[in-house]
Amino acid sequence: MIAETPNSAASFVLLQLGNRRFALPAGLVSELAPPVRLHTFPHKTPLVSGVIVRRGRIIPVYDAASILLGRSSSMHRFYLIARRDFDGRSELSAIPVSGECELATAEIQPPTGEHPPFFSGRIHIDGEPIDVLNFDALAACTAADRGSRTEDRS
Amino acid sequence: MKIAAHDSVKSRRPHHSEQMILFDVAKRMFAISAEAVQEIRSTDSLAGAANEIEEPEVIKVRHTFERSHQNYYVVNAGVHFGLPVTRPTLVLILRRLRVAVLVDRIERMAEISAVHTLPLAFAGDERRWYRGLAYLDDHVIPVIQPSGFLTAEEFSYLDRAWSEMEGAVRA
Numbered sequence: 001m002i003a004e005t006p007n008s009a010a011s012f013v014l015l016q017l018g019n020r021r022f023a024l025p026a027g028l029v030s031e032l033a034p035p036v037r038l039h040t041f042p043h044k045t046p047l048v049s050g051v052i053v054r055r056g057r058i059i060p061v062y063d064a065a066s067i068l069l070g071r072s073s074s075m076h077r078f079y080l081i082a083r084r085d086f087d088g089r090s091e092l093s094a095i096p097v098s099g100e101c102e103l104a105t106a107e108i109q110p111p112t113g114e115h116p117p118f119f120s121g122r123i124h125i126d127g128e129p130i131d132v133l134n135f136d137a138l139a140a141c142t143a144a145d146r147g148s149r150t151e152d153r154s
Numbered sequence: 155m156k157i158a159a160h161d162s163v164k165s166r167r168p169h170h171s172e173q174m175i176l177f178d179v180a181k182r183m184f185a186i187s188a189e190a191v192q193e194i195r196s197t198d199s200l201a202g203a204a205n206e207i208e209e210p211e212v213i214k215v216r217h218t219f220e221r222s223h224q225n226y227y228v229v230n231a232g233v234h235f236g237l238p239v240t241r242p243t244l245v246l247i248l249r250r251l252r253v254a255v256l257v258d259r260i261e262r263m264a265e266i267s268a269v270h271t272l273p274l275a276f277a278g279d280e281r282r283w284y285r286g287l288a289y290l291d292d293h294v295i296p297v298i299q300p301s302g303f304l305t306a307e308e309f310s311y312l313d314r315a316w317s318e319m320e321g322a323v324r325a
């Protein structure tokens with residue numbers, strides 16, 4: 001039996017950050033990687049905490065929790081590897097996540113009212129509202145955005 | 155989506171290897187092409203030849219010295235990279251640039267087969283500081299861009315300050 005899904009439904013990867021879940025369009029996600037060593041060196045880019053090495057590539061790590069939760073996530077179990085677009089050039093990027101990820105299909109609702117630019121909409125999974133991340137907008141956040149996005153919109 | 159096991163880095167492209175000097179500043183390791191370094195001296199050996207310079211726009215430079223009729227500026231690498239203050243013991247005198255760099259110590263020389271491009275995610279001053287990243291013995295090490303220590307604007311500030319100081323001494 002093939003389950004029917006609405007035409008506008010899309011696939012999302014649900015990721016756990018602290019005690020909240022967020023969604024990323026599945027097409028952006030490459031893999032879920034184990035918590036390999038984070039390499040750090042001096043730099044001045046906000047939100048980037050360092051790099052990891054995966055499959056022979058050096059991949060930047062974004063401290064997404066500092067924007068989405070208002071604090072850095074000290075405990076993470078995996079790195080979610082996703083693609084970020086830079087004016088037509090794409091680059092693999094890593095987000096530390098605290099739990100295993102799930103794949104879900106749902107219809108995205110446009111954001112309502114005031115919302116940060118890094119939320120492109122919302123989906124509902126088993127009655128739970130989950131914000132869909134605009135990864136490019138999230139990664140472009142500056143240090144000034146840190147801690148200012150802590151409100152729970154659910 | 156898949157969960158994959160750990161793996162080691164491997165270069166996909168054949169590269170000629172490059173001799174690098176690995177050095178420490180505030181317990182951080184950096185690499186610089188050996189070809190870019192003309193001489194390594196102790197700070198003590200340079201002390202007698204160095205003159206103080208003060209230019210508020212370029213606080214990472216506190217000393218200058220003359221060599222081959224050219225004025226070299228001594229950059230404190232710790233200040234340049236925004237690292238905690240240390241007591242540098244060595245000076246790397248760069249080739250083809252009027253720059254010398256204060257560092258804490260030389261770790262070792264190493265043959266590096268590939269310099270990976272700095273990821274596009276890095277968008278700050280580091281794009282000027284680094285040529286790229288090297289992966290060596292399970293460490294990712296930034297590879298220095300020698301011309302990134304001083305910008306053309308910083309050179310002009312320093313040259314002007316030095317000319318004024320020389321003029322004042324002559325007067």
